[in-house]
Amino acid sequence: ASPPASSWSSKSAGINGSLRRDIVGLLLPHYTRPHTEILTVPQSGTKTVPSQYFIIADGAQSEFRRKLNLRMEGETLFYNQAWYFRAPDLAKLFARTQLSSMTFFLNEDCYGDILIPQTAEGHWLYHVTPMPEGVEADDWPTFRNMLYRSIGEEFEVFEPQGRYFGSQVRLAASFNFGRALLIGDAAHLTSPFGGFGMNMGIGDAVDAGWKIAAILQGWGGPRLLETYTLERRDVCKYIIEGAAHNNKVSGKALVRPYMEEDSERGEKAREEVREFIIREKTQQSRSFGAQFGYRYTSSPIVVGDGTELPPLQYGEYTPSSVAGCRAPHLWLSEGNSIYDHFGPDFCLLKLDPAVDTTALEAAAAEVGIPLKVFLLDSDEARSLYERKLVLIRPDQHVAWRGNAEPDDCRWLVDVVRGAASFH
Known part of the structure; x- marks a missing residue:
């Protein structure tokens, strides 16, 4: 059954373009206040909605972005x-x-x-x-x-x-603007050759979403939100550059003289086109590396251990538990995904029941971080994750890994929640 519509949502449904522009003008002067009030203009009059943060997701022709004078x-x-x-x-x-x-x-x-x-x-x-x-x-x-x-x-x-x-192919210089965050096409535009527009927008929403939730819940640190641009912009830039390449090796770039001719030189031309397509065009349809392999290894809220990263390839994905990478996926013996056990918050994946995690759990509890400990006794998982302990963020990226608790658990907790800096 559909949830009942609130009086505000039903009244707001009829907002037209002119009124939306009025809302922009009313809203943006107040976005820097600690408790922003978003003023809407539904058909029946005005409505004030208390809010602390503002997500700008109004697309490629974003009026909000223009009002903020943000350059692409x-x-x-x-x-x-x-x-x-x-x-x-x-x-x-x-x-x-x-x-x-x-x-x-x-x-x-x-x-x-x-x-x-x-x-x-x-x-x-x-x-x-x-x-x-x-x-x-x-x-x-x-x-x-x-x-x-x-x-x-x-x-x-x-x-x-x-x-x-x-x-x-366009990219905003920053996705953060005070308490306003740009996501999706409002923050970046990509060539359609590869189908990454929605993919990147969802990635933005996940990254911004868990960080805003952490701040609103009281455990996110003062530096957490600024990492949104630091993490997402480099990823989007990498994906956009690959999509631009896909676009440039299309159309006439794939045509060769004599390619339709039934002759030796025609066969040679077709072979040249075939090799060019395999070499330059395959990544448009086979882009597992761009989909799953991007990493946040330069982020100040992940703690690396010096391990060399697998090569970043647009087409191919190499699973890795190095901090900043996506937690490797694994189907468990009962037929469900390891991701199903991580939950919506931080998860400490424990691959050795003998390893003590008391101090790390206590440090998380002290600052209010919701932390789930998932004990998985699996040789396959130990081989895949390479460490006995792996701290996984709400977005399923690895924040830290090790074979034992760190010497200073509170320091680690403060780094991953944006209350201290690792770099």
Whole structure:
């Protein structure tokens, strides 16, 4: 059953763009106060909502970001053209590749085209990058000719809609602005080649979320929130650079002279394209390293032990329990995930029942850190995690590891909660 709507949420649902701009003007002068009051303007009048922090998640054209005069650094890679249309007969031509999420067309006449099925009812997205010169989004005859030339056959096209858009790679200089935090597209823009827009936004929300929760619960230290930019910006920069590479090795960059010719030089051209795609393009669809392998090893709230990190590769993921890395995943004997046992707070993974953790538990309790101790007697886990004790953050990244408690447990606890500095 759906939860009952509050009187505020139901009244606020009708806020339009003009009123939203008014809210921005009313809100932002007050964001630096210890207890910010967010003033909304629902249809029935004004409403004041007490708040201490403000999450800016209003997208690429963020009005809030502009009001704060925050600059985005980067470039426009290409302008792309996209047409949405209905063509029921087109599915018959793709019967052999119906499991494909998208089809790339490469020939000497095309523009670097991509066809993406949208629905089972025959709706498609035809994407051209970069946008051909002189072609407008509503130039339907040219659109049809380009589509037919790519596929090699004509068919009926209904309800075409078109637009062009820019592949942007941009990054805010900081994601922190007092008590206001930028997340998602308000903080960074990436090329769609790789599908990382939502992925990065969720990562931002998790990082900002657990840190704000820690402060509101009273155990987060005074330096905790500033680590949001320190951790997330470098990760986003790495992912954005990879997506930009994916964008640049698309379209005409993949076309070679004679590639359609039935000859020795044609075969040589196709082999060159094949090798180029495998070498340069695979990471667009196989990006496990970018998804799971990013790490916060330079963060001031993780405590490393000097162990050399595995290489960071965009396409391949190497699990590691080095501090700052994502806690390695493991399916347990009862069939559930090790992540299910970590919980929403800090977790001390204990892989040797003989190791004493009394002092570390007491230090966490002293400052109010919610800490779960998870005892796992597993040779596979010990081999994977390489240490007997592993302290895991609420975002499932490793904060510290060791074979015994540290000499100063309170110091460790203060570092990971942002009340002291390790570096």
